[in-house]
Amino acid sequence: MFLVSLTEFILYICFSVLIGSLILFMVPEDKKPPMYVPKKVIYIVTGLIPLAAFLPVFRTAYVLTGDKDIWFILKNVVLTFEIGKAWLFISFVSIILICVLLAKNLKTKVHLKTWAIVLALLMLFGYTKSSHAATITEWQGFVFHTLHFLSITIWIGILFVVSWFSKNKSNWLTFLKWFTPVALTCLIITVVAGYFTMQIDINSYDDPNASILQEYQNSLVINYGQVLVLKHIFIISLVLFALINGILFRKKHNHDSFNPLTWARLESVYALIVFGLTAFMGQSWPPHQISLLIKTEGASPLFSALYDGEIINSMQNATSSEIINVTTSFGFESFLLFGLGLLFMVLTTIAAARKRSVFISTFSSLLMVLSIYFGIMMGIQ
Numbered sequence: 001m002f003l004v005s006l007t008e009f010i011l012y013i014c015f016s017v018l019i020g021s022l023i024l025f026m027v028p029e030d031k032k033p034p035m036y037v038p039k040k041v042i043y044i045v046t047g048l049i050p051l052a053a054f055l056p057v058f059r060t061a062y063v064l065t066g067d068k069d070i071w072f073i074l075k076n077v078v079l080t081f082e083i084g085k086a087w088l089f090i091s092f093v094s095i096i097l098i099c100v101l102l103a104k105n106l107k108t109k110v111h112l113k114t115w116a117i118v119l120a121l122l123m124l125f126g127y128t129k130s131s132h133a134a135t136i137t138e139w140q141g142f143v144f145h146t147l148h149f150l151s152i153t154i155w156i157g158i159l160f161v162v163s164w165f166s167k168n169k170s171n172w173l174t175f176l177k178w179f180t181p182v183a184l185t186c187l188i189i190t191v192v193a194g195y196f197t198m199q200i201d202i203n204s205y206d207d208p209n210a211s212i213l214q215e216y217q218n219s220l221v222i223n224y225g226q227v228l229v230l231k232h233i234f235i236i237s238l239v240l241f242a243l244i245n246g247i248l249f250r251k252k253h254n255h256d257s258f259n260p261l262t263w264a265r266l267e268s269v270y271a272l273i274v275f276g277l278t279a280f281m282g283q284s285w286p287p288h289q290i291s292l293l294i295k296t297e298g299a300s301p302l303f304s305a306l307y308d309g310e311i312i313n314s315m316q317n318a319t320s321s322e323i324i325n326v327t328t329s330f331g332f333e334s335f336l337l338f339g340l341g342l343l344f345m346v347l348t349t350i351a352a353a354r355k356r357s358v359f360i361s362t363f364s365s366l367l368m369v370l371s372i373y374f375g376i377m378m379g380i381q
Contacts, residue, residue, distance in 0.1 A: 004059055007052040009279035012153075013160075013272070014045040014052065015124055020157025022117045025107055032175050033166040033261075039101070046098055049123060050091040056283075057087045086130035093122045124150060132286060133200040141200045147193035155186035156271040163264035172260050173250065180246040187239065198228075205288045207323045217326040219287035220380060221312065223300045227284065231277040233372050237365045238274060240345060241267040244352045244361075266358055270365075291315045291324060306377045330379040337375030344368035 021037050060083060061074040078084035097119040106112050128134060128149055133141030158179060202219050204210045210218070219225025245263050285293055294315040304312070314324045330338075344367045351360035 004055050005279045005283045007055045008282050009276050011049060011052040011127070012275040012279060014048045015120075015127070015149075016153050016157035016160050016271075016275075017045045018042065018049070018157070019117070019120050019124070019153050020159070020161040022113065022120055023154065023158060024161055025113050026110075026117070027178075030171060030174065031178060033162060033169060033171050035162065035166040037161060037165045042101055043098060046094055046101065049127075050087065050094045053087050053090050053127060057081075057084050060084075082135055083130040086126045089126040089129075090123050093119055093126065097123070121150075124153065132282070133197050137200055141197065144193045144196040144200070147189055148197050151186040151189035151193065155183045155190070156268070156275075158182070159264060159271065160268050163261055163268050166261055169260055176246060176250060183242060183246065187242070202228075202287050204290070206291060207325075210325070214325055215287065217328055217380075218290050220326060220377075221290065221299050221303050221307075221315070222285065222287055222293055222297070223302075224281055224284040224287055226300045226302050227277050227281050229376060230369075230373060231274055231281070233369045234270060234273050234277065236345075236372070237348075237369055238267065238270040240348060240365065241270060241361075244349060248349070248353055262358060263352070266362060291318050303377075306374075307380055309381060311381075327381040328376075328379040329381055330375070334375045334379040337371045337378065341368045341371035341375065344371060 021042055024032060024035070024037075057077060058074065060081065061070060061077040064077070065073045078088060097116060100106070100112060100116050100119060103109070103112050106116070125146060128146040129142055131141065131145045133145045135141070162175065162179075198216075199212050202212070202215045202225075204215050204218065207214075216225070216228075219228060241263070245260065245267055249258070249260055249263065285297060287293065294312060299312045311324065311326055318324050344364045347364040348361045348368065351357050351364060
């Protein structure tokens, strides 16, 4: 499972670097910092996408093999399963994209850059077509997951490329003038589409009438839910640093001692953490049937370490017709931790604005994440 999660993590990075680079190729030189993205980087990420997408296909075939020939099963998975057909499509499009990228005049010919972006988007659509949300709904899951993944790929992709491949901070304010509204639009789409994608992913089969809040609470007892809540808290940190970089530092870009690229890289590191958590979720059992998962897979080790109530025993001993729900009631300890989280959020902002200390801002933002997380866990009944 770890290897599959790792390849999915690599997949997210590759899509981000590819799409971010292609978009920035379309941006005039005076509206972005001077940068150099080696062509071999674009070739590598384009080639890695079908390779990384293949491991889940192989794992599916391996699980189904039993005492049969694995190559026969693998062929059937590739040709008949949604995940296999999506991989074939991604591989085919990636070959065409590499041919386009090999063109000598790629950066100067608008039609070549346009074709490259279209092909990259087709690869992304192929990937989202085989997602969990897409395979259990008629069309809603595909649409919402595609919007969610595309918007965050554009936002984080541009951020990655600018922060790690820029030569210096020239044109930084000009860059922010167009990137800030783009990032804000992507953030809004990410949140809205992510909400509806999550609604599909955590939908309870045991209790069709359960609210999304109840389904969210129930999911906390398994690995999927634990990672989901951590992902959402880390997104708060990511958005905080995005606001610091996009708004707070606008007037400081001309200071000789200030380097906005350092802070942009810090923001990209938080994006990597979110990608890593998302990749782990993608390979975890979704919380459609919590009681059954508890009986077969057990509760999340992290949840078990922090919770000493009876909810796990109740779920393990429940009959198929019983519905056991997780409840939350936030007391003094939880509100104290939430208050600490807010305090660390303010400290993160102050450290960035006055001290311009990357270490203090990073450390206090991590403490914010821990405070909010433990505050939530303390409230579980």
